[in-house]
Every structure is written in structure tokens, then in C-alpha cells.
Amino acid sequence: MGEDINQRNKQTALALWAVLDRDPRGASEMLRDVQSWHAPAAVGVQTSGKAVIDALFAPLHHGLSGFMRQTHILMAGQSQAHEGRGRDDTHWVGATGYLTGRASAPIFGIPPTDHDLRIRWGEFLRFDDAGRITHAQTIWDFVDWFDQIDLPVLPRPRGARHVYPAPTGYDGVLVDPQDQQATARTLAFGRDFIFGGLNGFDESDLSSMGMARYFHPNLKWYGPGGIGACLSLSEFETFHQHPWLMAFPDRKVMHLESLFAEGEMLAASGPMGVVGTHSGPYLGHAATGAPIEVSGLDFWRREGDRFTENWVFVDMIHLFSQMGVDLFARMREQAG
Numbered sequence: 001m002g003e004d005i006n007q008r009n010k011q012t013a014l015a016l017w018a019v020l021d022r023d024p025r026g027a028s029e030m031l032r033d034v035q036s037w038h039a040p041a042a043v044g045v046q047t048s049g050k051a052v053i054d055a056l057f058a059p060l061h062h063g064l065s066g067f068m069r070q071t072h073i074l075m076a077g078q079s080q081a082h083e084g085r086g087r088d089d090t091h092w093v094g095a096t097g098y099l100t101g102r103a104s105a106p107i108f109g110i111p112p113t114d115h116d117l118r119i120r121w122g123e124f125l126r127f128d129d130a131g132r133i134t135h136a137q138t139i140w141d142f143v144d145w146f147d148q149i150d151l152p153v154l155p156r157p158r159g160a161r162h163v164y165p166a167p168t169g170y171d172g173v174l175v176d177p178q179d180q181q182a183t184a185r186t187l188a189f190g191r192d193f194i195f196g197g198l199n200g201f202d203e204s205d206l207s208s209m210g211m212a213r214y215f216h217p218n219l220k221w222y223g224p225g226g227i228g229a230c231l232s233l234s235e236f237e238t239f240h241q242h243p244w245l246m247a248f249p250d251r252k253v254m255h256l257e258s259l260f261a262e263g264e265m266l267a268a269s270g271p272m273g274v275v276g277t278h279s280g281p282y283l284g285h286a287a288t289g290a291p292i293e294v295s296g297l298d299f300w301r302r303e304g305d306r307f308t309e310n311w312v313f314v315d316m317i318h319l320f321s322q323m324g325v326d327l328f329a330r331m332r333e334q335a336g
């Protein structure tokens with residue numbers, strides 16, 4: 001029964017994106033049951049399908065000539081998003097890839113450009129028992145977009161820029177049912193990783209988290225604009241993990257909306273999935289002492305007993321706004 005639901009929901013998601021890519025206005029009926037859609041911070045939370053189309057998808061479709069969607073990962077499952085509890089009885093589809101095209105007009109106040117863009121997208125859709133989309137979360141990597149048009153708003157990333165490939169040697173678009181034993185193994189491993197390893201930092205020593213138990217030494221970690229990609233576990237620890245934990249040492253996975261697996265893939269989402277305090281410098285910005293909520297999306301690929309790849313989305317616009325920094329205003333100032 002669960003596999004049937006997953007297959008139904010994936011087909012609905014693919015149909016929705018096909019309609020949105022042709023003409024966003026045509027998706028009104030498919031989105032008529034939307035109650036809450038967490039769009040990127042520049043757009044905000046929308047509470048109806050019409051608002052989602054008007055505020056999020058129509059402006060992008062109008063501004064990008066030659067618009068096309070590339071999908072690198074597509075997966076579905078029933079969520080187990082809460083620590084110490086079983087299934088939370090919500091069904092989700094998660095996907096990521098590129099939106100490509102040339103910005104022939106301003107989009108969300110971002111200037112047009114004379115060259116093609118590859119805008120990284122991540123989206124999670126929640127379905128009710130009847131297969132209707134009721135909730136969603138979308139993140140577009142605006143910081144990387146700004147960087148592509150030579151309007152950087154953060155220091156040059158320590159990791160590699162613009163590196164967000166599809167899974168290596170593996171078809172991450174899971175249109176067919178996946179092995180249920182592999183799914184159960186991935187989900188159990190993922191729950192131990194998130195609620196054990198990620199929440200295990202003792203605020204003094206990275207080794208307390210035991211990331212080597214979860215990540216392969218040759219890990220490929222594809223982080224958001226401003227952080228960049230880390231192409232080994234060592235780079236991950238040096239370029240991302242250490243600066244992140246020094247800036248937000250008390251951060252904790254708290255309010256995930258989804259955590260599910262399909263085959264060897266694991267996915268998680270949450271508009272405030274991590275909470276903490278801005279207690280140390282981060283990407284050139286001094287500590288503010290402000291409480292922060294991290295809006296993020298994640299995909300992991302498991303091979304054997306380790307994760308080998310991790311696609312990471314953080315709404316950096318939202319994160320920095322809580323630190324008193326308006327990254328869109330910084331972009332506009334540079335654009336003149």
C-alpha cells in the first residue's frame with residue numbers, strides 16, 4: 001500500500017512540475033487544496049494555490065526565457081520526522097535539480113543577464129490521503145544566483161562554487177518502486193545520523209559527533225551558495241562543519257517537517273528544522289547573540305554503511321536576515 005501511495009504521489013508531482021513549466025496559471029486546479037507553502041524568504045509563506053502561482057512560479061516563468069527544468073533527484077516516502085516517535089503519517093515527495101534559462105527581465109528584483117543561468121531548486125510536497133498537495137517547502141539558491149551574475153553578497157565560499165551535480169553513477173530520479181528492505185535500512189541509518197550524530201556536538205570537539213561513522217571519507221557534500229561544495233569528509237569538516245558549529249554551537253535538529261527514505265536515498269525538510277543561537281562569527285559577520293531558525297532541505301545517498309553524497313539547501317536569505325543582514329539589499333546596492 002505504501003509503495004502505491006509513493007508512486008501515485010510521484011506521478012502527481014511530475015505532472016504538477018510539467019504544468020508549471022509550461023504555464024504556471026494552468027496549475028490552479030492541482031494546487032487548489034494548498035494550505036501552506038513555505039517559499040524562499042524573498043517570497044514568503046503563501047496560503048493558497050493562487051498565491052503560490054502569483055508570487056513564486058509566475059514571476060520566474062515570465063522572467064526566464066528558454067525556461068527548462070532539470071530533475072536530478074525524485075523520491076517519496078512516509079515521514080518519521082520526530083525524535084523518539086514512530087511514523088507521523090504524512091506522505092511526501094522531494095526533488096531537486098536545476099532551473100535553467102536566461103533572465104530577460106528582472107525577477108524578484110534580481111537584474112536580467114545576458115547569459116544562461118542554472119538556478120538550483122529543491123522542493124518538498126506533502127500529500128493528504130486522497131493524493132492532494134496540501135503543504136510544501138521550496139528553496140531556490142539565491143546566493144549562488146547572485147554569484148552567477150557577478151553580484152556576490154557573501155565572501156567567496158571556502159568550498160567549490162556552483163557544484164551541484166546529479167548523483168554519481170546512480171539514477172536519483174526514482175520513478176520505479178524501490179526495495180523496501182533498502183528503504184528501511186536507509187531510514188534507520190538516517191534517524192541515527194540526525195538524532196544521534198548531528199545532535200551530538202558537545203560544543204568543544206567535533207569528534208563528539210562521530211561524522212566518520214556516517215560519512216564516507218570521499219564524501220561529496222554539495223552545500224548552498226556562500227558555503228560551496230566539499231569534496232571529501234576532511235573538506236566538509238574544515239570548510240563547513242567547523243565554521244558552522246563555532247557560529248551556532250547550540251544548534252539542534254528540532255522541528256523537521258519530513259524525514260523519509262526510498263531505496264538508498266534519504267530526504268528531510270523543515271522551515272525551522274534547526275534552531276540555535278548566533279554565538280560566533282559566520283561568513284564574515286560577527287556574533288549577534290540572536291536566536292536563529294534554519295530553513296533547510298537535505299538529500300543523502302547511502303552506499304553500504306555510509307553516506308557518500310549530500311545535497312544541502314539552506315535559505316541563506318532567511319538565515320542572514322535573523323542576523324540583521326539583508327542579502328537582497330546588498331545585491332541591489334551592487335547592481336546600482
